[in-house]
Amino acid sequence: MIRVAGLIQESIADGPGIRFVIFTQGCPHHCPGCHNPQTQCLQGGTLMSAEEILEQIRKNPLLSGVTFSGGEPFLQAEELLPIARECHRLGLDVVTYSGWTFEKLIEAHRPEWNSLIAESDIIVDGPFMQELRSYQTRFRGSSNQRLVNVALSLLMHTVHTIS
Numbered sequence: 001m002i003r004v005a006g007l008i009q010e011s012i013a014d015g016p017g018i019r020f021v022i023f024t025q026g027c028p029h030h031c032p033g034c035h036n037p038q039t040q041c042l043q044g045g046t047l048m049s050a051e052e053i054l055e056q057i058r059k060n061p062l063l064s065g066v067t068f069s070g071g072e073p074f075l076q077a078e079e080l081l082p083i084a085r086e087c088h089r090l091g092l093d094v095v096t097y098s099g100w101t102f103e104k105l106i107e108a109h110r111p112e113w114n115s116l117i118a119e120s121d122i123i124v125d126g127p128f129m130q131e132l133r134s135y136q137t138r139f140r141g142s143s144n145q146r147l148v149n150v151a152l153s154l155l156m157h158t159v160h161t162i163s
């Protein structure tokens with residue numbers, strides 16, 4: 001079961017195109033100025049199965065992709081994997097947010113993290129930094145955060161970003 005803070009059926013603010021957004025519950029980063037402080041508690045939210053969420057995703061033919069936001073999605077990497085895999089099978093792309101940098105996620109060498117990294121087309125990485133808050137950076141809250149092109153970064157063994 002996935003501990004969910006909330007769902008948005010259609011968003012244009014959480015990645016390219018029209019996206020279904022899953023806000024996961026629970027975050028260890030505690031960024032000052034966090035936009036979603038209610039998602040930090042590890043025990044809050046609602047438990048939902050991957051299939052319950054997929055049913056909602058399949059109903060909307062207008063979606064271009066699905067976004068895992070938070071909270072910290074990597075805390076529930078294993079639980080999110082079936083959704084990411086099914087989305088790819090359906091032709092949808094996957095954007096995953098994380099308060100950890102791409103380098104930290106890779107360096108952790110956690111199999112379930114590696115799997116979620118591999119099932120993400122874009123990872124929006126790094127903590128929200130109040131002093132770098134920006135309204136110019138697409139899909140990000142602060143300018144330290146990057147849109148990481150995951151396939152290219154894994155292939156080249158160095159981070160490649162999308163502007």
Ligand code: SF4
Pocket residue numbers: 027028029030031033034035036037039040070071072098099127128
């Ligand atoms: S990573 Fe996101 S949800 Fe977690 S504390 Fe930072 S801004 Fe809030």
